Amino acid sequence: MLSRTRIPLPLQVVLAAVAGVVSFAIARVVCTLARDDIHPIPFAAVLLAVVLLFARALGILYALPIGTAAILAYDWFYLPPLRELSEAAYTLLATFLGMAVIVGTVATVTSRRAVAAERARGDMAEVQASLRRLALLIAKGEAPARIFEAVTREVRDHLGSDTATLVRYELDGSTTELARAGLSAPVVPPELIRHVRENARAYRLDATAAGVPVVVNGRLWGMFAVGSAESQLPDDTEARMSDYTELVATAVADAQSRAELISSRARIVAAADEARRRIERDLHDGAQQRLVALALRLRTATHDDDKPGEVAEIGTDLMTVIDELRELSRGIHPAVLSDSGLRPALRALARRSPLPVEVDVRLAVRPPQPVEVGAYYVASEVLTNAVKHADATVVRIEVSEADDCLHLCVHDDGAGGADFAGGTGLLGLKDRTEALGGTLDVTSPPGAGTTVTARIPLQPHRGEPGGHGGEQQ
Numbered sequence: 001m002l003s004r005t006r007i008p009l010p011l012q013v014v015l016a017a018v019a020g021v022v023s024f025a026i027a028r029v030v031c032t033l034a035r036d037d038i039h040p041i042p043f044a045a046v047l048l049a050v051v052l053l054f055a056r057a058l059g060i061l062y063a064l065p066i067g068t069a070a071i072l073a074y075d076w077f078y079l080p081p082l083r084e085l086s087e088a089a090y091t092l093l094a095t096f097l098g099m100a101v102i103v104g105t106v107a108t109v110t111s112r113r114a115v116a117a118e119r120a121r122g123d124m125a126e127v128q129a130s131l132r133r134l135a136l137l138i139a140k141g142e143a144p145a146r147i148f149e150a151v152t153r154e155v156r157d158h159l160g161s162d163t164a165t166l167v168r169y170e171l172d173g174s175t176t177e178l179a180r181a182g183l184s185a186p187v188v189p190p191e192l193i194r195h196v197r198e199n200a201r202a203y204r205l206d207a208t209a210a211g212v213p214v215v216v217n218g219r220l221w222g223m224f225a226v227g228s229a230e231s232q233l234p235d236d237t238e239a240r241m242s243d244y245t246e247l248v249a250t251a252v253a254d255a256q257s258r259a260e261l262i263s264s265r266a267r268i269v270a271a272a273d274e275a276r277r278r279i280e281r282d283l284h285d286g287a288q289q290r291l292v293a294l295a296l297r298l299r300t301a302t303h304d305d306d307k308p309g310e311v312a313e314i315g316t317d318l319m320t321v322i323d324e325l326r327e328l329s330r331g332i333h334p335a336v337l338s339d340s341g342l343r344p345a346l347r348a349l350a351r352r353s354p355l356p357v358e359v360d361v362r363l364a365v366r367p368p369q370p371v372e373v374g375a376y377y378v379a380s381e382v383l384t385n386a387v388k389h390a391d392a393t394v395v396r397i398e399v400s401e402a403d404d405c406l407h408l409c410v411h412d413d414g415a416g417g418a419d420f421a422g423g424t425g426l427l428g429l430k431d432r433t434e435a436l437g438g439t440l441d442v443t444s445p446p447g448a449g450t451t452v453t454a455r456i457p458l459q460p461h462r463g464e465p466g467g468h469g470g471e472q473q
């Protein structure tokens with residue numbers, strides 16, 4: 001329909017008026033020729049049918065002046081009395097045509113607005129649905145790589161562009177392409193990447209390529225690039241992408257804070273373990289050594305002293321203190337764990353326990369030290385809890401390896417009712433396993449015993465994909 005093309009409206013108004021004049025001239029000739037041969041009613045019907053055809057083909061803006069002019073010609077040159085073309089007739093014709101063009105213009109503008117509003121409503125519903133889908137992915141804690149892929153796909157679908165690409169700006173000045181949608185998506189033009197990076201603002205390289213920055217916590221993080229192979233990108237492309245760039249920013253900020261939380265927890269636990277080891281070393285190298293030396297000196301002095309019995313007694317006491325100190329330092333960080341591994345350490349734990357404890361460790365190789373230490377302390381605290389709270393008759397500790405994780409399961413047949421809110425022990429274990437990227441679950445129905453399961457990844461935990469984790473920004 002001509003009235004819906006990209007021809008500017010003022011030009012279309014002029015064209016409509018011209019169409020009216022041309023229609024009048026043609027209708028005048030046709031009416032004059034048909035006057036004596038065709039009956040007025042079928043002739044009027046044919047005229048109206050022609051006007052209807054124009055209305056369908058060109059729209060109301062053209063149909064109104066064409067129809068008005070045709071009816072005037074029918075009245076003046078077909079139906080008696082016929083009329084001469086005087087100045088008054090021309091004025092009347094101009095007035096009729098003017099009115100037809102004005103009414104046609106108003107009707108066209110109104111219908112265009114209605115169509116635009118309808119389209120905007122449909123567009124908004126589509127955007128809402130697509131944003132909801134993405135927000136669900138983020139809320140589910142989906143991996144950032146999957147979220148980036150999904151957002152990029154939705155951006156392309158939403159804009160109807162041929163391609164959409166999500167690019168991350170690295171600290172060393174390079175860029176990483178995180179996701180790309182579009183069958184034959186070409187590489188994003190380097191000039192577009194550079195412009196957005198330097199100005200942190202949307203940039204249109206040419207009619208077919210545009211880039212919009214993604215800003216995370218006030219810092220430029222990356223950009224979305226969209227491209228169209230043939231047609232021009234719509235004028236509002238950049239504005240329509242803003243919802244999506246904000247969503248990516250939210251997802252990235254979320255992933256970063258999660259990764260930062262995990263690594264800070266890991267640092268705290270590692271620092272605590274390190275502090276234990278240092279105390280152990282200090283006790284061993286410092287106080288213990290000095291006490292041993294003192295004891296030896298006392299023993300030697302026994303032979304010369306006037307009171308050998310008393311000095312010998314002090315020497316024996318000193319040896320007891322040394323033994324206690326050794327035990328204490330081992331309690332702080334079990335030497336058997338670092339020397340021989342989890343199985344002997346857990347067996348030693350079981351031997352010291354007042355409850356019968358079955359230990360079943362099935363590991364092909366020794367896990368990394370933080371995993372071993374983590375699993376040991378989980379088993380130790382859960383065993384202590386069983387002794388303190390469970391009134392159990394037996395405890396079973398199982399360790400195995402599956403899906404790149406160490407699985408530790410400690411079960412007692414006691415009273416049940418373990419609760420994170422009841423103390424700090426279980427909560428501390430949860431923190432410890434989560435700091436290692438793992439999980440801790442407690443099942444403890446009243447009267448049916450307690451099972452604590454820890455799953456600890458054997459590989460170090462990583463945050464965001466691409467190797468930068470939360471540390472990048």
Ligand SMILES: Nc1ncnc2c1ncn2[C@@H]1O[C@H](COP(=O)(O)OP(=O)(O)OP(=O)(O)O)[C@@H](O)[C@H]1O
Nearest residue numbers: 385386389390416417418419422423424425426450
């Ligand atoms: N194996 C178990 N059987 C029955 N109840 C348990 C068991 N383990 C824990 N509980 C209950 O859960 C609570 C929380 O345990 P948690 O280890 O967190 O604290 P706690 O042992 O009381 O103190 P601490 O902070 O010194 O460890 C306990 O107070 C106890 O009531």
Ligand SMILES: [Mg+2]
Nearest residue numbers: 385423425426
């Ligand atoms: Mg406890």
